[in-house]
Amino acid sequence: MDNLIKSVAITGGTHGNELTGVHLIKHWQSNIDKVERPSFSTELHIANPKANKAVRRYIDQDLNRQFSLEDLNNAELTGCEQQQAKLLNTLLGPKDDPRVDFIIDLHTTTANMGMSLIFNSSDPLVVGMAFYIKQKMPHATLFFEPSERLENNFLTSVGRLSGFLIEVGPIAQGLLNYQVYAETQEAVMHALDYLEMKNTGQPVALPAQMPGYQFTKKVSLPVDENGGISAMVHPNLQNQDYQAIHPGDPLFITLAGETIVYDGDSTVYGAFINEAAYYDQKVGLSFMEEMTIDLDMNA
Numbered sequence: 399m400d401n402l403i404k405s406v407a408i409t410g411g412t413h414g415n416e417l418t419g420v421h422l423i424k425h426w427q428s429n430i431d432k433v434e435r436p437s438f439s440t441e442l443h444i445a446n447p448k449a450n451k452a453v454r455r456y457i458d459q460d461l462n463r464q465f466s467l468e469d470l471n472n473a474e475l476t477g478c479e480q481q482q483a484k485l486l487n488t489l490l491g492p493k494d495d496p497r498v499d500f501i502i503d504l505h506t507t508t509a510n511m512g513m514s515l516i517f518n519s520s521d522p523l524v525v526g527m528a529f530y531i532k533q534k535m536p537h538a539t540l541f542f543e544p545s546e547r548l549e550n551n552f553l554t555s556v557g558r559l560s561g562f563l564i565e566v567g568p569i570a571q572g573l574l575n576y577q578v579y580a581e582t583q584e585a586v587m588h589a590l591d592y593l594e595m596k597n598t599g600q601p602v603a604l605p606a607q608m609p610g611y612q613f614t615k616k617v618s619l620p621v622d623e624n625g626g627i628s629a630m631v632h633p634n635l636q637n638q639d640y641q642a643i644h645p646g647d648p649l650f651i652t653l654a655g656e657t658i659v660y661d662g663d664s665t666v667y668g669a670f671i672n673e674a675a676y677y678d679q680k681v682g683l684s685f686m687e688e689m690t691i692d693l694d695m696n697a
């Protein structure tokens with residue numbers, strides 16, 4: 399009913415080797431005025447301090463896959479990140495009746511994805527935030543990955559409104575790069591300004607539609623008979639995130655130099671191409687579909 403946002407959490411270091419978010423959180427902790435807005439409270443959290451200390455994505459499990467309601471309620475899940483997810487759920491949620499209205503989670507990628515705004519909800523307030531940031535930062539890409547909030551396993555899904563991921567690349571793991579840092583900071587400022595305007599009833603002029611992409615599936619790296627990686631991303635595809643991949647286009651190249659092509663029958667678009675963090679699951683890229691995103695998908 400009440401669509402006012404009273405409480406916002408900004409989280410960084412959900413993946414411990416993505417230092418941009420960690421250092422932005424630290425910076426804002428000593429400059430809280432930058433993230434405060436009159437109509438709501440803002441809190442700051444480094445989501446996975448143990449992994450951050452180790453400069454690793456995670457210790458036992460990927461933290462950003464541990465937040466489904468079922469897993470949060472499963473007492474048998476006791477790995478490092480599974481416990482950390484339960485702690486964050488206590489702190490920000492609980493997921494089935496959250497204290498925090500909106501979570502903005504800061505990520506980086508080794509893929510050439512620029513400023514990507516990832517959201518799982520079709521709530522017009524969430525979609526509007528993506529539209530507003532893209533208006534201010536036209537090079538940003540809208541990345542829609544629809545899922546039910548209680549089933550979703552991202553940290554952002556613990557908030558009442560199934561928040562928002564800001565994913566910026568390319569940057570290596572464990573590295574800071576001022577351009578990435580500054581861009582991420584700018585996107586967060588726009589996000590907070592947007593919520594302030596919506597909360598206080600100021601008009602926000604947004605288009606009814608904007609172009610974007612919808613996640614369809616992850617594509618595995620080719621493996622040999624022992625399960626080892628036997629091919630890598632093809633040089634023609636490297637850094638070509640959000641570009642069209644047509645049937646017959648090169649996807650991978652084997653260790654011996656043989657090209658493996660895309661054998662689908664429709665044009666797709668790549669994202670997270672050669673993402674370093676996905677090698678543990680032997681994933682080479684994600685496939686996306688181009689789509690027109692409606693501000694109000696239920697209209």
Ligand SMILES: [Zn+2]
Pocket residue numbers: 412413416504505506
């Ligand atoms: Zn991440």
